[in-house]
Structures are given as C-alpha cells and as structure tokens.
Amino acid sequence: MQKFFTVIGGMGSLATESYIHLINERTQTSKDQDYMDYILVNHATVPDRTAHIMDHSKPSFLPPLLEDIKQQSTLNPAFMVIICNTAHYYYKELQAATDIPLIHMPHLAVTTMKKKYPNAKVGLIATKGTLADHIYEKEIKDAGLEMTMGDQDIKDEVESLIYDDIKVKGKMNKEKYFHILKRMHDEFKCDVIVLGCTELSFAQEKAPDHPYAVIDAQSIIADKTIELETKMRKNEEINFDKIY
Incomplete structure (x- = not known):
C-alpha cells in the first residue's frame, strides 16, 4: 500500500472492533475498492493502562506502545490513531518517538465539543486511570467549560460497566449505561x-x-x-497542525 494509516488498538479489542465498524459503516462505498486502506495493530497484551497510572509499580504500557509506534513508522503511514483514551497518558512520549502525526483523541473530542456546546456544563465519565491522569479534565478546563465527574457511586458504576461487563464478560449492560447517563444529567445537571x-x-x-x-x-x-483518509486519497495536502 502506498497511502494508508495505522490503527493501534486492542485496548480493549471490543472497543477497537467498534471503531473499525464505525469507519467501515460510515465510509461511502459502492464497491470493495471504496473502503479505506489501513493497518490494524490489535495489541491486546498491552498492560492495563489504569492499573499502571494508579500504581507505577505495575507494568507500564509505554514500552509496548513505543514498540508499536516505531514498527509502524518504518512503513510510513500518513497518520496514526490510538484507540484508547487512557493510553494518551503517554501521548507526548509516543509522538516524540515518530515523525508520523499521531491524532490526539481526547483533544479532538474536546475541541469538537467546544464548537458544538460552547457554554455547556460538561460531565466526564471514564476509567479511574483517565480521571486520575487529568487528560480530559485539563482539556475541558482549558476550553473554559464547567465540568463535573459526578460522585463516587457514579465512578464505581462506570468502572463496573467498563471492566465487569464489557472487558470481562464481553457484554453491554444497557440498563447500567443508561442509569449512569441519567444520574449525570438529572442530579449533576450536565448538558x-x-x-x-x-x-x-x-x-x-x-x-x-x-x-x-x-x-x-x-x-x-x-x-x-x-x-483525513479522503483528503489523502484525493492527494490533498493535510495540515495536521489545524485538524483539531
């Protein structure tokens, strides 16, 4: 392949599968060749991100991700995405390891939100690791938006949905998910x-x-x-400094 991008996933695999499903579903196609060219790295054995962030004596996820970044860089993709919010804890180190643009998922999400909801009160639900590393908290506050993470019961319920239901059982708990959203909206007045x-x-x-x-x-x-892939396929220049 001459023009392609790299997806570094497997954290977890169901979430990566969901991302692939989204890009395939949303790509306008009439034949096989209309789909995008990409390389998927499903690195499922990367150590747990939250465990390491909460306790640095636990195995770090940085070395295996650095290995992935360096391996994929030799193939010269146009850009890379990491399909894990918590992994962006080491974004600076990962981007410093390559000249290939690495799209910053949390920054992209918050800049998009700021444009769509410029005066919103924001609720944040995430893993304990993402809450502890303040990635989203800093992005949201830098955007000038009010933010809440709910209470400990909500945080525990979110953690249970992520780990007990999806990561461990491989199943979606719709009732639990809706209950979390309802509490954030009704009790914490999140827009x-x-x-x-x-x-x-x-x-x-x-x-x-x-x-x-x-x-x-x-x-x-x-x-x-x-x-980005559409622009790449049309040979249009991409200014990665202005994609957010």
Whole structure:
C-alpha cells in the first residue's frame, strides 16, 4: 500500500472492533475498492493502562506502545490513531518517538465539543486511570467549560460497566449505561456527557437510544479518520497542525 494509516488498538479489542465498524459503516462505498486502506495493530497484551497510572509499580504500557509506534513508522503511514483514551497518558512520549502525526483523541473530542456546546456544563465519565491522569479534565478546563465527574457511586458504576461487563464478560449492560447517563444529567445537571473511554463508546454504539447528549471520542475520531483518509486519497495536502 502506498497511502494508508495505522490503527493501534486492542485496548480493549471490543472497543477497537467498534471503531473499525464505525469507519467501515460510515465510509461511502459502492464497491470493495471504496473502503479505506489501513493497518490494524490489535495489541491486546498491552498492560492495563489504569492499573499502571494508579500504581507505577505495575507494568507500564509505554514500552509496548513505543514498540508499536516505531514498527509502524518504518512503513510510513500518513497518520496514526490510538484507540484508547487512557493510553494518551503517554501521548507526548509516543509522538516524540515518530515523525508520523499521531491524532490526539481526547483533544479532538474536546475541541469538537467546544464548537458544538460552547457554554455547556460538561460531565466526564471514564476509567479511574483517565480521571486520575487529568487528560480530559485539563482539556475541558482549558476550553473554559464547567465540568463535573459526578460522585463516587457514579465512578464505581462506570468502572463496573467498563471492566465487569464489557472487558470481562464481553457484554453491554444497557440498563447500567443508561442509569449512569441519567444520574449525570438529572442530579449533576450536565448538558453534555463526555464518554472518556472507548468501552463507553462501545456502549454508545450498542445502545444509542437514550435522550442524553454525549460526546463520543471514538465516534469523533472515526469521522476525523474518514475525513483525513479522503483528503489523502484525493492527494490533498493535510495540515495536521489545524485538524483539531
């Protein structure tokens, strides 16, 4: 392949599968050749991101991701995406390891939200690791938006949905997902809720039939992927400094 991009996923695999499904479903096609050219790295054995962020004595996910970045860079893709919000904890180190543009999923999600909901009160639901590393919190506050992460019960319920239901059982718990969104909206008065974990994006794909406004980082990066690949295929110049 001459023109393609790289997807570094497997964190977890169901979330990566959801992203691939989105880009395939949303690509306008009339034949096989209309689909996008990409390489998927489903690195499922990358150590748990939250476990390491919460306790640095636990195995780091940085070395295996650096290995992926360096391996894929030798193939010269046009750009890369990492389908895991929490993995962006080491975004600077990963981008520094390559000249290939690495799209920043949380930054893309928040800049998109700022344009769509410029005065919103924002709710953030994510893994304990993403909450602890403040990736989304900093992005949201830098955008000048008010933010809440709910209470400990919500955080525990989100963690249970992500790990107990989706990562462990491989199943979507629609009732639990809707209950989380309802509490964030009704009790914490959130105008929009950021899904700061790709497992939550998986939940949204499987159960979108609710009345709550969400910012789905995975859905947003899927659309951006299609936009960039379309420009690449048309030989249009891409200014990666202005894609957010």
